[in-house]
Amino acid sequence: xxxxxxxxxxxxxxxVDLTKAEERVTKIITDNGGKITATDNWGKxxxxxxxxxxxHALYVFYTVEMPGEGVKKVESILNIxxxxxxxxxxxxxxxxxxxxxxxxxxxxxxxxxxxxxxxxEEEEEEEK
Amino acid sequence: MAKIFKHRTDVxxxxxxxxxxLQRYVNGFGQIETRxxxxxxxxxxxRLAIAIKRARHIALLPFVAHN
Numbered sequence: 001x002x003x004x005x006x007x008x009x010x011x012x013x014x015x016v017d018l019t020k021a022e023e024r025v026t027k028i029i030t031d032n033g034g035k036i037t038a039t040d041n042w043g044k045x046x047x048x049x050x051x052x053x054x055x056h057a058l059y060v061f062y063t064v065e066m067p068g069e070g071v072k073k074v075e076s077i078l079n080i081x082x083x084x085x086x087x088x089x090x091x092x093x094x095x096x097x098x099x100x101x102x103x104x105x106x107x108x109x110x111x112x113x114x115x116x117x118x119x120x121e122e123e124e125e126e127e128k
Numbered sequence: 129m130a131k132i133f134k135h136r137t138d139v140x141x142x143x144x145x146x147x148x149x150l151q152r153y154v155n156g157f158g159q160i161e162t163r164x165x166x167x168x169x170x171x172x173x174x175r176l177a178i179a180i181k182r183a184r185h186i187a188l189l190p191f192v193a194h195n
Contacts, residue, residue: 007145007186009186009187047187048184048187048188048189048190048191049187049190049191051187057187059186061145086185086186086187088144088182088185088186090144090182093141096140096141096175097141099140099141100140100141103140104140
């Protein structure tokens with residue numbers, strides 16, 4: 001089982017009632033041994049370029065636990081699903097993300113240790 | 129050539145969803161900036177390029193801007 005991140009762009013006409021299309025996609029994922037652990041709905045966004053003659057799309061990101069064999073099947077079914085105008089399946093580099101977050105936390109900690117003086121200086125700079 | 133990003137390594141992981149950060153690393157035409165300009169390490173630049181290409185695929189970033 002690997003962790004995958006599936007980005008799905010739904011057809012903009014589904015904005016009124018997305019539940020049916022979402023159910024369909026979740027069924028595709030669960031049928032192939034996947035388990036959705038998190039969803040992130042961005043709502044309707046303007047596309048950087050037109051896809052299937054559409055200027056907008058509904059962005060939904062799923063975090064999925066799925067065996068590797070399921071990916072190809074999910075891809076092939078999403079290709080022929082009319083509600084989905086574009087999708088992207090990636091394996092996020094969990095080690096790198098954890099490392100990056102640790103580095104970020106350490107940086108914040110160091111900044112806090114340096115105390116209020118450093119923050120004051122920053123504020124002054126902003127004022128200028 | 130002067131590096132355009134002096135405070136570079138504040139981004140340790142390039143996420144394709146974080147298009148606002150990625151936008152800093154493309155020029156007006158939507159092309160990825162060179163390492164000379166971004167000031168990134170080689171492996172960082174590689175991760176950046178992958179992230180930008182993924183963002184382009186889901187239309188968060190343009191392939192060609194101002195067309």
